[in-house]
Amino acid sequence: MQLGLIGLGRMGANIARRLMRDKHDVVVYNRSLDKVKALQDEGAIGVDSVEKLVAQLAKPRAIWVMLPAGNVTEHMIDTLAGLLEPGDIIIDGGNTMYKDDMRRAKALKARQLEYVDVGTSGGIWGLERGYCMMIGGEDKVVRHLDPLFSCLAPGLGNIERTPGRDGRDDRPERGYIHAGPAGAGHFVKMVHNGIEYGLMQAYAEGFDILKTKNSDQLPEDQRLDINVADVAEVWRRGSVVSSWLLDLTAIALAKDAKLNGFSGEVADSGEGRWTVDAAVEQAVPAPVLATSLFARFRSRQDATFADKVLSAMRFGFGGHVEEKK
């Protein structure tokens, strides 16, 4: 099947590669053309403008936009909307806010254009492991694109099957779902990332407790010098907390159990924030997901104004002067 692909960052390029491996035709465009050239060398058809990309594709066209979420993607979709013809399909594979998907799908529908949103998990590991995809859009359009999704997804692999799935939609088992109408894909992906933050923070706090059990602030006979690399490794083996994130932690700790290479300033992406906003909007108690997000905010500050307010109050009522470390 034929696909136009706009945006050849790490994700976009690997999507192209995985599709080409499976004999799909990929027409690629990227603002900086050296990346187009590179993919051309691997078998893609490269073009140097969006117009040419559109011209190269057979109707109904399918164009996958793999650009940074926000203005860049928005602008590209506007541009495409002006070039495409009824029945053509725009796929947004970036990290778009699901309400933007809903809005866009409605606007494009008025012009008889189809819109599909795809949230992907798997990052840099996707070329090898396949992309876990959460897809939103109209049923017939998503079905039409199935050869692409089926190729990009991890497939059944050697992961044990969940009992009770016989006779059901088999796409989830092969690593992709049609989650609902436009926006549903990115909504599910958003919650995925919110959960991811919570899982990560749970491990992080636990390893911190293990590490600080050897702190010189504890009485000597209460200290334990735990080998955290070995703990991460053993938990991978039959424990209740085994997971892919734990695998990654074990890899990192095997390299350097002190993690000296990291300062611990942890970025956050839109999805974690939007998940908290969604919880607030839906009146769902999500203290762990919110707290995990806030821990990241805190990690990027030396001292918060909040902390200074606390110190100022303590000074006020008790004459307490801060005890420095």
Next chain:
Amino acid sequence: MQLGLIGLGRMGANIARRLMRDKHDVVVYNRSLDKVKALQDEGAIGVDSVEKLVAQLAKPRAIWVMLPAGNVTEHMIDTLAGLLEPGDIIIDGGNTMYKDDMRRAKALKARQLEYVDVGTSGGIWGLERGYCMMIGGEDKVVRHLDPLFSCLAPGLGNIERTPGRDGRDDRPERGYIHAGPAGAGHFVKMVHNGIEYGLMQAYAEGFDILKTKNSDQLPEDQRLDINVADVAEVWRRGSVVSSWLLDLTAIALAKDAKLNGFSGEVADSGEGRWTVDAAVEQAVPAPVLATSLFARFRSRQDATFADKVLSAMRFGFGGHVEEKK
């Protein structure tokens, strides 16, 4: 190797079975003797008293106590201490608080008895998957017991190896660690459970957000009817949040996506509480682990006194009367 085993609950009985499969000699005792009889039928030597158990074992004896943590275990260890001889080994495989291990090891040492604590993860799945074990005790004693641990552990299996582990202690890769002196095993197991609570709560909040996206409290054009069983399934396939706990969630949701069989009153065991206490004692920020514990406390109450205090204040300053669901 020979092992005395006291306590034939689900865990204890399966430990005996897994050892017997591997041709170890197991002498078993249990208060209710029908369980002793059952294991005898499977090849164990059964006895009907602790004294006989001790008499059956060759020196230095190794006796694994697999009883409910707290008074029951404490009492059994006191009893054994009165019967055993210098060099004999008591193994506490239950869910003991690590400070109790530290105290006991010290007391038993004065009588030349050895004490080893083993925290195990894997629960009812252990017979099949093996037990992930975290062990505390003196090095030479833990080494002496190695044939048992090696047999009970899951082994390498088909889990991908962590890069950088060549030339290191290979026990973690085979599913058990010697974490440190007495208490260290249960300390690591305790933190494991603390993390487990956090992981579970992160998934739980996320699935709640997915579920309530279809709530009739949202404007109709904002609702999405997400198939949570399919979401759990697809996330098992190459996503960042794949884990064994997610596998279990997928199984449960495949059976009943509404989870109608569960009322949602969630018990908590000692370890989750002790992890929070340890964080407090060590001055480690652990808001996610603590919040996860508190969510369980909350799940078991219809209304808290705290909530009534909030309602009373609101009535006080705004004349707000509670709006019932």
Next chain:
Amino acid sequence: MQLGLIGLGRMGANIARRLMRDKHDVVVYNRSLDKVKALQDEGAIGVDSVEKLVAQLAKPRAIWVMLPAGNVTEHMIDTLAGLLEPGDIIIDGGNTMYKDDMRRAKALKARQLEYVDVGTSGGIWGLERGYCMMIGGEDKVVRHLDPLFSCLAPGLGNIERTPGRDGRDDRPERGYIHAGPAGAGHFVKMVHNGIEYGLMQAYAEGFDILKTKNSDQLPEDQRLDINVADVAEVWRRGSVVSSWLLDLTAIALAKDAKLNGFSGEVADSGEGRWTVDAAVEQAVPAPVLATSLFARFRSRQDATFADKVLSAMRFGFGGHVEEKK
């Protein structure tokens, strides 16, 4: 000074009364006219339509809209915008989201209309204590309205002065501030409510701990039967936690220390939610404010889907069946 007032709910009617006490002229309109009649009897000029209200007022008109936030207020402001003349002033005294203020002020400015937003705290106590007001708008407009704000505010009263305020803007000491351009008033009020939620939850949790210290789940010799009404009272007297919210708690507990009249389903208003959204948008760690909001969400549910997911996982890995209360 003359003021038009739209909306004669508890707040609106009391604002009219407090202004009339101080000899201001108030022209009032309300959808249900019996409330207009009531205020007329107390000295206001009553009208039965928005058009008549506008006709009654001298230029530049000042009209205070005191309606439920959201569509009702939005619609009224649109209506007024169609009736007013350049230089006239619309005051939104409701609980509007500050971004709506910013948007409206900009739109009205294009029509040479002025917009002022007023967040008020004090609720039903305002007639007596005065309204603590946080005001957003252009400086000259806010100055123009000063006689009204000065009258509605609590004034210096017998509250001890803060050292260091001599020579500063004295409006804060008299109970109102000009917080900045349009939106600033409601922004500060929003944060006020966010804090309010946090304060309330802190007291609520504390009183819950006092109450449950007598729980039969504790060993008998660890229980204490604390008189929570007396505790609330004594803390009002020189303790660090004395506050108006504590005064209200003391009143409620003096009436019924068990708070049996309250089921504990705690509503939340927009401001608490928007505060969390603002924290997320501004990357400020606000775990306590968020957690307080989530506790309210939780208070209104019998069981969450999240809790059922936890139960389902526990059943999956441990065969744990829920233990009912």
Next chain:
Amino acid sequence: MQLGLIGLGRMGANIARRLMRDKHDVVVYNRSLDKVKALQDEGAIGVDSVEKLVAQLAKPRAIWVMLPAGNVTEHMIDTLAGLLEPGDIIIDGGNTMYKDDMRRAKALKARQLEYVDVGTSGGIWGLERGYCMMIGGEDKVVRHLDPLFSCLAPGLGNIERTPGRDGRDDRPERGYIHAGPAGAGHFVKMVHNGIEYGLMQAYAEGFDILKTKNSDQLPEDQRLDINVADVAEVWRRGSVVSSWLLDLTAIALAKDAKLNGFSGEVADSGEGRWTVDAAVEQAVPAPVLATSLFARFRSRQDATFADKVLSAMRFGFGGHVEEKK
């Protein structure tokens, strides 16, 4: 009435002063004798040993120990226990853990000595405002000491009375309570401090949100430059969040709205930690109190190991390198 007082730190010395103002006889001892000398000059009887203190007092003796909680206090009480006679009373006015009170009271009872624990709030402001006291002990002993407590307490003052207190124990209104048997005083004081942490954190987060509304990370047209000193001041005037802690915040912000003098490393005392431990022990959801404690732990660290674990995982799954501030 006569009182022996051991420990002339800020609190102890002011207690002596307040009692002497009211013509009570105070015999004082302190390890460093210059403080004894200072109080002697103000009218106290000074002694240079505990033995002499005991000798100076008429039976039944009442001795108030005002020393740092923990070993110092424990040791002094042991010393006193060896010197005192049946019927004598030891009062612990420090910040003792309530379980230590329970234990001590039981041990002293066996020697016919009485034990009373007094938690006090008010800190350095107590001499002027009076001490808010929470008292544990036997009824007849607490009654016997009433002249002292009545003198030290703030008294009715000009604080508005709570409706419904007529005919009740009037001690709470005068600023002290008999909370229950030994330990109850410190238990209530402990929860007081736990609440204090929560209240402080709520204000701190709120002011942080106000402050960062002017951050250059927000789009320019979304920023607001809020005068936080004025906000603190106005909220003191009739708002729902007025409190003594807010008064202190207003004082601090009036001095320096940027709080540049504070680095924001916030200490925590035992009580905040014990409150969380109590919540855990009693299965009370206390996420706000716990989170407030954790925020203080966090404030004292540059980077946590937890944060580094997060960074390491992010690097693992996404190749994300930390973006430095």
